[in-house]
Amino acid sequence: MSYPIVDDPLSSNTARLSISQNEIEEENPRSRVKDLLNSNDVYSLERRNSAVSLNSFAEEDESHNLPSAKSSPKKILQQKRRRSSNQSLNTATPPIKKERKVHKKKLKKQLAIPSIEFQTIDDKEHSKRFPFRNLRSLVLHIFNVPTGQKMKWCKIDHVDKIKNIVICSVNGLDVEPAITEEFKINELLQKIPIENLELTDELSFIKQNFKNVIRTISPGGKDTLYQPLDSISNIPLTKNEKKLILDKSKQDKITIKDLLLNESQLQQYDYPITKVDESWSETITPIVEERESKIFALDCEFCKAGHLQVLTRISVIDFEGEVVFDKLVKPEEEITDYVTKYSGITEELLKDVTTTIYDIQLLFLSTVFKNDILVGHSLESDLKVMKIVHMNIVDTAVIYEHNRGPPSKPSLRWLASNYLARDIQIGEDDGKGHSSIEDALTCLDLVKLKILEGRCFGTNINEIPIFERLFRTRTNETEKNFKSMVISYCKNPSNSEEYVDKHSITNDDEILEILNQSSDKFPNFSIIELKDLEYNLKWSLPSEFYDGKLDHDIKESHKRVNTNITKIYEILPDNTLFLVCSQSKNxxxxxxxxxxxxxxxxxxxxxxxxxxxxxxxxxxxxxxxxxxxxxxxxxRESLLFMRLKTTTATVNNND
Structure with a gap:
């Protein structure tokens, strides 16, 4: 029986489906390209550099290779394996992980704004003015340095957010209200509202930026005033710390130039720094420029002419201990007391002497020149009686300290006995008096010993600079960049250390230049000294190198001070504690x-x-x-203004 041939589309489709899967793969051009890429190293290298992804091949292959309903399990397994292989070729970027959400409490802490508030302590110890020295504890607390004491007088929120502290000293802000019957009720208050101060319009920055003022008392004794900033700059030491410092000091070699008095010390110890009248002379620069600086030791003996001291003997020796000259001097004034017990001078000794003080001045000026160094004990008295001005001084009464510390000075006799095991000035006991040559030699030997033993030898090692303590207590790497800075009126400031930069200025305007240069990495802790107002009020003598305005116009000086502290504040980074302190009485x-x-x-x-x-x-x-x-x-009365500069002003930030 024969069947007719029918042109049936289904028949032809069925015929196509009878083709094996392997034949389809052989005829699929994409499969051949993929096999070629997988087998050829050159093509593999090109594939990595190509912008064309193989994903498209894999995806289309999967659509072509979908198993039919009649496919065998073996074929289905082969296709799954191919899909797995294709997926391994996928070079697409993995999905981005979703960021973890910050916890509300943690976020709140990150966004927190620090604040500070002075709190008056109601007890007998704190019933009067606030001790200025307590600011040291505040600085240490903010920078997380243990003090062993709880700070009750100040409340700080989010202290870890405060990154910088700047203390500005502006002596002369005499703006505290006078004590009247009305004000007596509040006279014992440590903190008073800013509106109670007698502030002029020229001091607008203080009016606008501080809510309160803290009435403080500077460090000192019943008849002595100490430098307020010194009470902040130094911290008491432990016994172990003292020993370590002395050992290190001996290793750090110094020269005699490291022992010279600076400009501030010359003024502090009442050395003559300018000629009083025409009878005075000043050491000069040597004519021969190549002449090197020399070292001389000087000692003088005096007698009394009424209430005046007059020169009767002068001795000068060189660094080797050789006598350069030793002269008796006949004063013009009539001697009323030879003070032989101390001077060793008698009427008989001066009987045939014709040398005058003017002869001594000429001799001294031809021997000692401006760049030479004079060594002696409390030489301010000697130079005044000689009527000589000389600036390069090493004073054994300063480089060695009294047990009680400054302002007390050690006697030369005590220093010789304690450090040189030498008895001097024994003539004082039997009435024969001192020997100026012996005293000069003793001073010279004390200086030589100091150079050998180090800068700290013979001093009371009881304190450490706060700048060093702040630096040494840093732990992690970021904190090790901690830096302090001091800007002051000091002609010869001690050298900057790794933990503190020291800058000397000649006028207040230079402060802004220094701060602008430090704006990229602003110091963590800074002490700044402004002198314009103090000098114009004549509260102290201007430094020899001061070149700022000196018009004694207090209104104009207030304007300049206001401008400078305003600009200083503007330079400060956020989260900086800004403190302005001022000695407020003349x-x-x-x-x-x-x-x-x-x-x-x-x-x-x-x-x-x-x-x-x-x-x-x-x-x-x-x-x-x-x-x-x-x-x-x-x-000793002083004032303290405190403000925390933040991105958002808060009430407690303006104390």
């Missing part, structure tokens, strides 16, 4: 009384004091003593 009378007392005691010590010949203003009595105590209490 210390001039206190300094004057201290000089009168010192001169009177020196006259009394050196011999018979004829009170009748002394002017009343130079006499020291119980009335002047009481006046000194009152003036010292006034001079």
């Amino acid at each position: 210390p001039s009378r206190m300094y004057s009384l201290q000089r009168i007392r010192k001169n009177f005691q020196m006259l009394e010590k050196n011999g018979i004091l004829d009170l009748e010949t002394l002017p009343n203003e130079e006499k020291w009595d119980v009335f002047k003593n009481d006046e000194l105590l009152n003036e010292t209490n006034l001079a």
